[in-house]
Amino acid sequence: MAKVKKAFFCQSCGTQHTQWQGQCNACKAWNTLAEELIQKASSTENWSGSSSQKTPKPILLHEVDTTQIPRIKTNDSELDRVLGGGLVPGAVVLLGGEPGIGKSTLLLQLSLTIKRKVLYVSGEESQQQIKLRANRMGLTADSCYLLSQTETLKIFDQIPQLQPELVIFDSIQTLHTPQIESGAGSVSQIKACAAELIKYAKTNNTPVILVGHITKDGAIAGPKILEHMVDTVLQFEGDRNHIYRILRANKNRFGATSEIGIYEMQTQGLREVKNPSEVLISTKSQTLSGHAIAATVEGIRPMMIEVQALVSSAVYGTPQRSATGFNAKRLNMLLAVLEKRAGFALGSKDVFINITGGIALEDPALDLAVVAALLSSYHDVPIPQQLCFAAEIGLSGEIRPVAKADLRIQEAAKLGFEQVAISKFTKVGNAGLKIEKVLLETVGSLVDFLF
Numbered sequence: 001m002a003k004v005k006k007a008f009f010c011q012s013c014g015t016q017h018t019q020w021q022g023q024c025n026a027c028k029a030w031n032t033l034a035e036e037l038i039q040k041a042s043s044t045e046n047w048s049g050s051s052s053q054k055t056p057k058p059i060l061l062h063e064v065d066t067t068q069i070p071r072i073k074t075n076d077s078e079l080d081r082v083l084g085g086g087l088v089p090g091a092v093v094l095l096g097g098e099p100g101i102g103k104s105t106l107l108l109q110l111s112l113t114i115k116r117k118v119l120y121v122s123g124e125e126s127q128q129q130i131k132l133r134a135n136r137m138g139l140t141a142d143s144c145y146l147l148s149q150t151e152t153l154k155i156f157d158q159i160p161q162l163q164p165e166l167v168i169f170d171s172i173q174t175l176h177t178p179q180i181e182s183g184a185g186s187v188s189q190i191k192a193c194a195a196e197l198i199k200y201a202k203t204n205n206t207p208v209i210l211v212g213h214i215t216k217d218g219a220i221a222g223p224k225i226l227e228h229m230v231d232t233v234l235q236f237e238g239d240r241n242h243i244y245r246i247l248r249a250n251k252n253r254f255g256a257t258s259e260i261g262i263y264e265m266q267t268q269g270l271r272e273v274k275n276p277s278e279v280l281i282s283t284k285s286q287t288l289s290g291h292a293i294a295a296t297v298e299g300i301r302p303m304m305i306e307v308q309a310l311v312s313s314a315v316y317g318t319p320q321r322s323a324t325g326f327n328a329k330r331l332n333m334l335l336a337v338l339e340k341r342a343g344f345a346l347g348s349k350d351v352f353i354n355i356t357g358g359i360a361l362e363d364p365a366l367d368l369a370v371v372a373a374l375l376s377s378y379h380d381v382p383i384p385q386q387l388c389f390a391a392e393i394g395l396s397g398e399i400r401p402v403a404k405a406d407l408r409i410q411e412a413a414k415l416g417f418e419q420v421a422i423s424k425f426t427k428v429g430n431a432g433l434k435i436e437k438v439l440l441e442t443v444g445s446l447v448d449f450l451f
Contacts, residue, residue, distance in 0.1 A: 014223025084255015097236030123174030171211035242358030258299035277304035290377035294369030295408035302411035309373035325355030341397030
């Protein structure tokens with residue numbers, strides 16, 4: 001029988017300790033060490049059959065052949081964009097997100113629409129529950145196989161018979177291996193199960209997608225080494241009170257991490273939002289003050305976002321500053337610039353900022369639209385609906401250019417905007433577009449232009 005030993009693991013960072021202590025030596029967190037029993041794997045056990053594989057030998061870098069790595073299209077343009085063009089054979093993808101945000105729905109849609117043989121392993125739901133969700137979505141497929149199992153040894157007993165081209169595990173926290181004595185979801189179990197799945201993916205050149213739970217702090221549950229082990233880490237986020245979801249890549253060894261995918265949650269499942277500008281700009285029957293349109297870019301994807309502002313007299317002694325979807329500290333900076341450089345007395349005013357659609361953005365090009373919305377609400381004068389903004393504002397009140405200005409202007413022209421307010425120093429090459437470029441230099445010039 002294999003030897004069993006005891007160890008203490010930090011539940012925050014996964015560092016192993018030989019004995020219990022109050023503070024973790026690695027992450028300095030207190031009272032995070034938990035005792036786990038570890039059973040060493042027998043040398044005769046080899047479920048993957050890797051002993052029959054040839055031992056790889058070192059080769060020169062320029063001799064490595066990369067031409068035989070075709071991408072697997074998922075028939076989901078938003079997911080393909082975030083992955084960098086599709087799934088890579090042998091890649092391991094980790095998908096995390098809040099409970100109920102739609103992780104299982106997204107992967108079930110993927111399983112039913114991709115033109116590949118898929119094995120969907122669920123440790124949280126029964127096969128009947130998954131079938132009911134598929135019926136609600138109105139999707140069916142002849143190449144999607146379901147398996148409700150949590151023990152890795154039994155799962156890999158089924159895989160050689162099926163030979164799937166894509167394997168999905170929902171979720172990594174529910175899996176356990178008999179080689180480890182601790183319970184499912186513990187640090188040692190997650191590390192061991194992830195190592196087995198990665199070994200299977202690389203050995204058989206089969207892509208694997210893992211669903212990961214997150215903690216109350218928003219981090220993926222388990223050791224941080226889990227995110228280092230996998231090839232791609234995706235974050236599925238959004239407010240459950242809103243219908244839109246955003247898919248981001250926090251790590252991607254096969255593509256950029258600046259791309260996002262946008263989905264709309266419906267009764268039949270998740271719908272791809274191919275043109276987010278149309279759904280993120282609200283439709284109004286009359287022109288209202290405090291509204292401005294910003295031309296933003298996420299990765300290489302331009303979007304038109306509506307910024308709403310409300311400036312009113314403070315009822316209490318201390319004025320309120322509230323920002324939804326926008327950095328509150330940056331809002332305070334912009335208010336200080338308006339007061340110092342433009343002469344607006346906002347110290348006694350309540351200020352509220354909202355980015356429509358429940359989307360949080362960090363693009364500095366939002367600055368000009370936020371200031372324009374604030375001034376519009378302050379004077380109670382509407383901004384023309386066919387005007388958009390794209391520029392950053394500095395501490396001295398200057399209007400600074402932003403990156404990818406050509407993409408922003410092209411998107412604005414495509415959606416029918418007649419004017420775009422940008423920095424005077426922006427270098428653009430879209431001379432043929434039917435849109436007027438309003439060149440601004442300071443916040444004072446913005447005030448003169450609008451009012």
